[in-house]
Amino acid sequence: MHTYSVTEPQPRRCVFPFAAEASQVAGLRRAVRAELAVWGMSALADEAQLIVTELASNVVKHVGQGSVATLVLDAGPNQLRVELHDKSGKEPQHLHPSCDEESGRGLQILGALSTAWGTVRTTVGKAIWCELPLALDETRRRVQRATSVMETYGLAFGGPAAWLTHRTVLEESATSLILDMLHWLTAQGLDPGDILDRAQTRHEAARSNTQRCG
Template sequence: MYRFSVTKPHQRRCVLPFTAEPPQLALLRHTVRAQLAAWGMSPLADEAQLAVTELASNVIKHVGEGTAATLVLDVDADQLRVELHDKSQSEPRWLPAGCDEECGRGLHLLVGMAAAWGTIRTAAGKAVWCELALPPDENRRRIQRAMAVMETYGRTIDHPAARLPRRPVLEESATSLMVDLLHWAAAQGLDPDDILDRAQTHFEADLPAACAPPYPAARAE
């Protein structure tokens, strides 16, 4: 279900093909929250989950249950773009805010929380998209730079799983990367313990900005 790609140095993309069925909604929400945590974008998780739920529910209601669809998440330093692709070219209907019908109410939710939204025609049908923004944050940028390094590292050791947003896999990748860096430091005649001490000192100096963990509490699987 999951595919990952890097489109440019400061932009990440997650592509999630799925079948438009109610049981899929919980899985989409879980995957979105985990992916945003890995990208250092957890503050957007609630809004993103709501947007994804509304967009996917509209596909179920108006295109048809069981329809093949694709969720695309594009993120740069301070913005998340959510796209929901389906095979219908029928665009969502905008209804007055006071309308009693459920149809179209999800668009009002998107407009209320999104910096921008719209629809685009595609070769296969259409995509409904919205953009969610966050104020600049240096801690988030540090997390995103670290993710970019680990993605590249995962490819160099031919370990595709290292690029998936699962905490145990990311921890293993981060540990392996730090071990390699310490080997490099020793090969350059540097003191690995001194490198670790300096890194810890810099991290503790930044701790007020970094005190909120980028991942939700671990749960047993």
């Protein structure tokens, strides 16, 4: 799959041009999951992948094999917007939810998973868009803040944001960042061990809370 992505730090926006072929859909799904992991939004990966699969498959079936299309991920403060652009001006039919026709399944999924969705004409065709809500609980806020810190930390060493998707590199970079923080705490006259103990206690309490609520 020959795609490229363009990622901007804030707001987060990523563009994936691709060829509308069944063999490309799996690669597109992986790219979406990897990008959301970089953004600290892995909790939305399953829903986003399902929507992308349906939209991309719709292009393959109804616009044409091999046609040029573009997927856009755009994360705002309250939602993740997913857009699928193609070069056909024909809008999808709004089928009744009880309809058994396979071509209507994608639209039903959009309606079930998203807070809003629709179509818009573009200069070259159309775009189908939908928005997934970001449940900004305390855990999600912490993950997003940590993601921003890790991205900045990686860029300080000349690495692209995509390095966060490689587990081995991620683990080593996180260890290095924590080590830097320990040196910084010592330089400030604070006790690194005490800070780590307090952080671990709060982390375990938050996890226990989440498990009880789940």
